[in-house]
Amino acid sequence: MFRRREPVPFAFIADADKFRSNVEPPPRERASVSQLAGRGMIGLVVVAGLVGSLLFGLPALQPPDGAGQQQSQAEGR
Numbered sequence: 001m002f003r004r005r006e007p008v009p010f011a012f013i014a015d016a017d018k019f020r021s022n023v024e025p026p027p028r029e030r031a032s033v034s035q036l037a038g039r040g041m042i043g044l045v046v047v048a049g050l051v052g053s054l055l056f057g058l059p060a061l062q063p064p065d066g067a068g069q070q071q072s073q074a075e076g077r
Helices: 010-018 033-061 066-076
Strands: none
Touching: none
16 A cells, blocks of 8 residues: 655666767658648637627627617607
């Protein structure tokens, strides 16, 4: 249950700071033309969806035009 900590010499810790690996990760593969086109299409679909929702949602957020006129007519009678 409890782990016993072994004492570590200070020299070992100091050497660990100086160590650098000479192993490099492989280079990333370049995206093909079809992958770039697919990413572009996904981006366009997302932007078009946001613009469409904005265009359809703005009229719903505005107050109705006839509401103010109906109240003023009722008050005049």
